[in-house]
Amino acid sequence: MPKFFNPESINPPFNPYTHGVLIEPNAELLYLAGQAGSNPQGEIVPDFEGQVRQTYANIEAILNEVGMGLNNIIKATTFLTDRKNLQPMREIRKEILGNHKPAHTLLLVSGLAYEEFMIEVECVAART
Numbered sequence: 852m853p854k855f856f857n858p859e860s861i862n863p864p865f866n867p868y869t870h871g872v873l874i875e876p877n878a879e880l881l882y883l884a885g886q887a888g889s890n891p892q893g894e895i896v897p898d899f900e901g902q903v904r905q906t907y908a909n910i911e912a913i914l915n916e917v918g919m920g921l922n923n924i925i926k927a928t929t930f931l932t933d934r935k936n937l938q939p940m941r942e943i944r945k946e947i948l949g950n951h952k953p954a955h956t957l958l959l960v961s962g963l964a965y966e967e968f969m970i971e972v973e974c975v976a977a978r979t
Contacts, residue, residue, distance in 0.1 A: 853878070853925050853977050855952065867945050868955035872925040876977045881917060885930070885973040886910050887963065895967045899936050903905050906972050914976055921966045923976040924953045930971040940970065 855869040864870060864905025874880070886909040889895045896902045907921070914920055931940060937957075953974075963971050 852979055855954075864952070866941055866948050866955075867948070869952045870954065872954050872977075874925065874977050875979050878977045881914070881919065881923075881976040881978075883910060883913055883974040885975065886913070886973040887968045887971045889966075889968075895965060897967075899939060899969050900943060902949070902968070902970050903940055906970055907944070907947045910972060910974055919976050919978055921948055922938045923978055924948075924951070924974050925977045926954045926975040928956045928958065928973050930958050930963060931961060932962060932969050934959055936969060 852875070854873040856861060856871040857869055858871075858874065861870065868972065886906050887895075888905040889909075890905055896905045909925075911921055914923060929944075931937065963969075
């Protein structure tokens, strides 16, 4: 099992994430390409909440394909195109991930691969 760390010698995380994750030797790692809010038919979901939910549904589908789940995520990077979506994204992510708090980096960017994308999330998952 990965070990999640928030050292007392630094500030606690500002949001639901963990500062560091230690992976045991011989763990399997899965690197996920950035996922965005497009459904299996290739249609881009028009609203932000829908894009966040579809993004995590896509992530979960990839994880499930190899016998993993959302709790296997050890590191995520989220790219947002609009600062106003920070709090809604955090609330939806917390609803989806529950008490699971992988290491996480959040970036605000001027755009993503398609102009309609408002969020993209890339992840690393581990299984021991």
